[in-house]
Amino acid sequence: MIFDYITNAFSKFQLSDIVDILLLFLLFYYLLLLIKGTKSYQMAVGLLSIGVLAFIAGLLKLAAFSFILNNFLTYLIIAIIVLFQDELREILTGIGGRIKTKYAQSDGTGVLDEIINTVVALSLAKIGAIIAVEREIKVKNYVNKPVKIDAIVNKDLLLTIFTPGSPLHDGAVVISDDRIEVARCFFQLPPLLELSPSGTRHLAAIGITQQTDCLAIVVSEETGKISLAVNGELIRGLDREGLKNRLIHYRI
Numbered sequence: 001m002i003f004d005y006i007t008n009a010f011s012k013f014q015l016s017d018i019v020d021i022l023l024l025f026l027l028f029y030y031l032l033l034l035i036k037g038t039k040s041y042q043m044a045v046g047l048l049s050i051g052v053l054a055f056i057a058g059l060l061k062l063a064a065f066s067f068i069l070n071n072f073l074t075y076l077i078i079a080i081i082v083l084f085q086d087e088l089r090e091i092l093t094g095i096g097g098r099i100k101t102k103y104a105q106s107d108g109t110g111v112l113d114e115i116i117n118t119v120v121a122l123s124l125a126k127i128g129a130i131i132a133v134e135r136e137i138k139v140k141n142y143v144n145k146p147v148k149i150d151a152i153v154n155k156d157l158l159l160t161i162f163t164p165g166s167p168l169h170d171g172a173v174v175i176s177d178d179r180i181e182v183a184r185c186f187f188q189l190p191p192l193l194e195l196s197p198s199g200t201r202h203l204a205a206i207g208i209t210q211q212t213d214c215l216a217i218v219v220s221e222e223t224g225k226i227s228l229a230v231n232g233e234l235i236r237g238l239d240r241e242g243l244k245n246r247l248i249h250y251r252i
Contacts, residue, residue: 111153111178112247118158119217119226120240128221129162130172130201132185133247137212139174139185146174146182153180172204172216190232205229215250217243 057066115131122129132139140146147168151157153175161168161183171184187208189200205216210232218227218234226238228246235246 111175112244114153114155114158115175115217115247116240116244118155119219119243121155121159122162122219123224123226126221126224127162127164127219128199128201129217129219130187130205131158131217132172132174132187132205132208133215133217134174134176134181135213135215135251137214139176139208139212139214140182142208142211143172143174143182143185143187145171145184145186147184149173149180149183151180153178172201172208174214202227202229202234206232206234209233215247 054066115133119129119131149161157180158173160166161173161180163169168183171186173183174181174185187204188211189203190207190210199220199222201218201220205218205227206229208214209216209229213231216229218229219225220227225236226243228235228238228243230246230250238246
């Protein structure tokens with residue numbers, strides 16, 4: 001019976017139907033990519049599973065089960081707006097932003113160079129700092145007490161943020177989509193069993209790279225040495241070229 005239903009449905013397919021399905025697939029795929037790594041991802045998977053169950057229940061003509069699921073799906077749009085309001089806001093504001101050329105800025109200087117120049121300057125001055133460069137997973141969902149910045153990545157601005165005595169110098173800066181998204185962020189430290197003689201900044205960098213796929217650059221306040229945390233591991237003693245090569249390798 002189900003096979004006959006499916007065969008009958010496909011027999012009426014036209015080119016416009018295929019294009020329609022393809023566009024819907026791309027839309028849902030894009031939305032899932034946007035919320036991947038956020039706290040709403042599991043809720044989205046749950047809602048999608050309910051939709052699949054409702055479809056299967058309809059094919060099998062399970063009256064009671066279909067009635068319950070269909071009544072639930074009636075309020076699905078409202079539920080999506082309530083549960084995913086932050087993600088929807090990001091989608092609407094970020095559609096145009098994703099068209100930007102990677103590392104392009106008004107003065108022609110790349111984001112990569114701005115980050116490296118900042119880190120080297122902080123290292124020479126022995127000013128402690130931690131910069132988290134976001135990749136796929138949204139870092140802001142794993143930080144405490146952030147201050148929104150939303151500015152172009154700029155060496156002078158980053159140096160100002162990390163200047164001792166400034167209101168934002170304590171904590172980390174998060175760079176997302178080629179912009180300084182938030183500052184004064186505090187990351188969760190790794191479990192006690194993984195603690196080492198490293199300072200708090202290095203431990204925070206290890207912790208955030210265990211939770212997300214970001215790259216965390218650390219400048220030691222005591223020695224001025226540069227380190228890079230990736231996947232929960234710390235690469236120490238980097239110079240300008242060493243840091244640049246690794247950032248390019250990990251495709252920030």
